Amino acid sequence: MAPEPSAYLQHDLRSLQRRAVAVLSLGQILGGVAFGATISLGAVLAAEISGDEAFSGLATAAVTLGTAAFAAPLAAFARRRGRRPALTTGMAVALVGVALVVVGAAASLFPLLLFAFALIGAGQASNLQSRFAATDLATAASRGRDLSIVVWATTIGAVLGPNLVGPGEALGALMGMPALTGPYLFTVAGQGLAILLYLAALRPDPLLTAQAAVAADRSGATRPIAGTDRPRVARYAIVVVAAAHGVMVSVMAMTPVHLLHHGATLTIIGVTISLHIAGMYALAPVFGILADRWGRMPTILLGQALLAASLVLAFLGQDSTVAVTVALVLLGLGWSAATVAGAALLTEASDEVRRTRRQGLSDTVMSLVGAGGAIAAGVILGWIGYGGLALVVGVGVLAAVALAPTVRSSVPQSEATPT
Template structure:
């Protein structure tokens, strides 16, 4: 595999720390851009579908389509990264997200719901790639610093993630000037941001972190003559860790998708600006605490932070269920707790998975884990449940579901 980038990889094997710092800088730049693209679409995707369909029963359909596109891209990015490295895999994923954004705009102009759904499916590629990039940050990190490396990549999404929803109003004006429906305006920003993120990675993510990590591992194994024993040990120890890491991320993502819906605020008379503010707070708390979370995971261990994720998500679900629909402050607090619980789960689950998977199969396994996370998220079901029982029941159900993390962590510890 290292033959795809022989010069850049071997030249920097002697100084992996310097290479890691450069890689993190490039990843941070791309994550700032992709964060804006991700947040812009999430804010208005459900509202655009609701406006086209004229019903809230299928309000969760955009999330379901994001999920499907996320799943397919996670597989593709994982396999491309396994075969050719992180750089081509991540760049291709962001490019697909940009194409999906253009498709959403076209569908809105033509008022074509079928094209909208296809475009939202492709748009989901950007979300998957944004999360897959966190693995690239850990490829060359020292074992005791992997969670902090992951958190550095995640927190970079905050700037774009907070700015994206709050640019909804300006992009509405731009869309109106261009003759595009207002709700499709944020996808202009989304498409441009994803395209720029793809270019940043394609030109500057050199040397490739995964290929460099493999070259380092091969050199160390040859010197110590323990390659076979190391691979065997990691594979045996990794099975339970992969299952637990996937479960932590699955439950965190499932609860987050279930509770976070702008349609609930829209139904209570809150406009796009108010919805954008609450979602911006939520996305900010999803990523902003990442450096602290990474330090906590490295300092106190994966399992304690995974358990903290379940407790925080439960508090979020209870507060969201009890908060009056007209209270922006309480809804913002509930979604802030939701973002924090998700952050705990994602960083802890990612660190568990990365620490327990052999380097030779790391990229493919990480892609498979992210597929499981995507498939388990119930965007479609959440819209149907809101229509049938109301948002409070959905929020409370999501909070209770998060408690499953506690027995899972306890079982793994035993």
């Protein structure tokens, strides 16, 4: 489909960008609430319907694989039709998944339940795409900051979503819904409101407007799309984001099990994971600003340093709850720095023709690596323990650092160390 009418280019692109970031941030909050309410009971529901706790992890695995499966098609759809229809389509597919979760729970059909969770992954794919949508009209001077604001908005949804489980169960009981499905009412509400928000307020479409700006050959001072394609840099950015995600998921997924085996209470475990999530999202704008001012590569390497510090502390202090908690906070901070700067670098290293396809590929690879890391982490934990797991996943950090020198020479000075 051709870009939206060139009349859009008469608008102030900075004003359009501010509006897009605000709409995407609010949509991310709504999507986060929906996803948080969904995933909180996924493992419990899977265990109850299957009748075997060994299958409880399949719910999260299905959502993750669904996210990976939908990421690239939604990115391709965005390329052809714009961000607005792509984001709303992902949310709509997720709503179908929610309905099938209720049906699967009522009928005790475990395969249907897993298929439903995979469809819900489309909503998570839309949430991931939102951060890239925030870069469509951004300039190099603000791209990291704008992307990170949308990432930060995830904090609100991540905190609110799980806390709606209790009220959702009570509301579901009043409506005669199957046990453990009541919280999905909030999922429907959150995703439904996000769809309406995107349809009504994400206008003009940021991606189509950016495409029109390129077609009009605007000056470099305001042109939102980078013109030089650097595939080696783009590949590195994809690797960095995927590696950071794999390291984070592997350690985070096994931390509750490790702490439980060392006598920690569920309250302590909950606090540890909450602080980890805060590390992931709460300081994202700080890393976005650093990426704009210091450069993408220095911020990526800062993320690797934080990840390395986390893994070393997890290894040395694996018998201390306090040390493990601090390690999880550092883990979240390292993930945040690497993914925010890595996503900005990927956007800048891709020309307008290849950009959305690579963004979708990045989300797909990231999700697959996260799923594989979570599965492998359980095996490694049982084999060589929590400290051994921390050392093994450190390979991802070493790879990101080792590949950095070959990439830095391909990054223009204005992007490596902005003034």
